[in-house]
Amino acid sequence: MKHIKSHFTFTKQQRSGIFVLLLLILILQSIYFFVDFSSEEFQVNPNELAQFQAEVDSLKHIEIQNNKPKIYPFNPNFITDYKGYTLGMSSQEIDRLLAFRKQNKWINSVKDFQTVTKVSDSLLATMSPYFKFPDWVTNPKPNFKSKYNYSETNNKPKTFNQKSDLNSVTAEQLKQIHGIGEKLSERIIAYRTKIGGSFIADVQLQEVYGLSPEVIKRTLNEFTVKNVKPVTKLNLNTASIDELVTIQYIDYEIAHHIIEERTLREGFKSLDELTKVKDFPVKKIEIIKLYLTLNLD
Structure with a gap:
C-alpha cells in the first residue's frame, strides 16, 4: 500500500506542471467551443476562371498535335492502302486510285487527285498541302516540246536516217526528251565517256542508272548509235x-x-x-x- 501511494506523491514542481497542463487544456477547449473557425466563402471570378480554362485547353490541343504522327511531303501517285487509311481516305477512294494507277496513268495535280478518288473537299484540304509532284510536273521546262515532242500514241517510230547520232548528242539535246533532266543527261554523257567515248549499240543505254524503259524508248525514238569507234572483239x-x-x-x-x-x-x-x-x-x-x-x- 505504501508502495502504491508513492506513485501519487508529487513534488511542488510537478504539481505546478500539472496545473499548467490542465489550464492549457481548459483554454483550448474554450477556444474550440467559442471561436468560429469557419472561413469566408471563396469568391471565384468567372472571367479569370474562363481565361485559365482556355489556356489549359490550348495547352492540351498543342500537346495532342505534337503527339500526332507527322506527315511528310509525298507523291499521291504512290499512296498505299495503309497510307490512305492514315490520311482518312475510305477503302472505295483508295481502290479508285489504285485502279487508275494500274492503267499506267499518272496524277499530276490536286484537281486530278480529287477527280480520280472523289474525296471530299474537306479531306482534300487536309491532304493536298503535303502533295509533292516531280519537278518536271510542277516546273515544266519552257522548251520541253520545242523539238522532241514525243507522244506514245500519235508518233510513229522514226527511221534510222531520221534519228540523230547517240554518240554525238549533247546534254542539252538529251534534256529535251520527256523524263530526262539535268542529272540523267549528265549520267548518259558520263557513261558514254566511261566506255570509251561512244556507244557500240543502243542496248547500252540500259546500263545508265535511273533510266526507265519508257524514257529509253523515247530517247531511242530520237537518237540511235551511228558513228561507232572500232572495237576489238x-x-x-x-x-x-x-x-x-x-x-x-x-x-x-x-x-x-x-x-x-x-x-x-x-x-x-x-x-x-x-x-x-x-x-x-x-x-x-x-x-x-x-x-x-x-x-x-
Whole structure:
C-alpha cells in the first residue's frame, strides 16, 4: 500500500506542471467551443476562371498535335492502302486510285487527285498541302516540246536516217526528251565517256542508272548509235581467262566457268550458249555479246 501511494506523491514542481497542463487544456477547449473557425466563402471570378480554362485547353490541343504522327511531303501517285487509311481516305477512294494507277496513268495535280478518288473537299484540304509532284510536273521546262515532242500514241517510230547520232548528242539535246533532266543527261554523257567515248549499240543505254524503259524508248525514238569507234572483239573459242575478264560483267570466276564449258562443248557454236555457263549474268548477255565474236573454223 505504501508502495502504491508513492506513485501519487508529487513534488511542488510537478504539481505546478500539472496545473499548467490542465489550464492549457481548459483554454483550448474554450477556444474550440467559442471561436468560429469557419472561413469566408471563396469568391471565384468567372472571367479569370474562363481565361485559365482556355489556356489549359490550348495547352492540351498543342500537346495532342505534337503527339500526332507527322506527315511528310509525298507523291499521291504512290499512296498505299495503309497510307490512305492514315490520311482518312475510305477503302472505295483508295481502290479508285489504285485502279487508275494500274492503267499506267499518272496524277499530276490536286484537281486530278480529287477527280480520280472523289474525296471530299474537306479531306482534300487536309491532304493536298503535303502533295509533292516531280519537278518536271510542277516546273515544266519552257522548251520541253520545242523539238522532241514525243507522244506514245500519235508518233510513229522514226527511221534510222531520221534519228540523230547517240554518240554525238549533247546534254542539252538529251534534256529535251520527256523524263530526262539535268542529272540523267549528265549520267548518259558520263557513261558514254566511261566506255570509251561512244556507244557500240543502243542496248547500252540500259546500263545508265535511273533510266526507265519508257524514257529509253523515247530517247531511242530520237537518237540511235551511228558513228561507232572500232572495237576489238574477242574470239569466244580462243580467248584466255585474262582476256575474258576485260569484258564488263565477267570476273575471273565466270571466265573460268566459260573455259570449262567451252572445253566440254569442244567450242561454242553460238554466243547464246553462254547462258548455259555456271553463274553467267544472263540479263547482261546482250551487253557482253558486243565485245565477243565467234570463229567456227
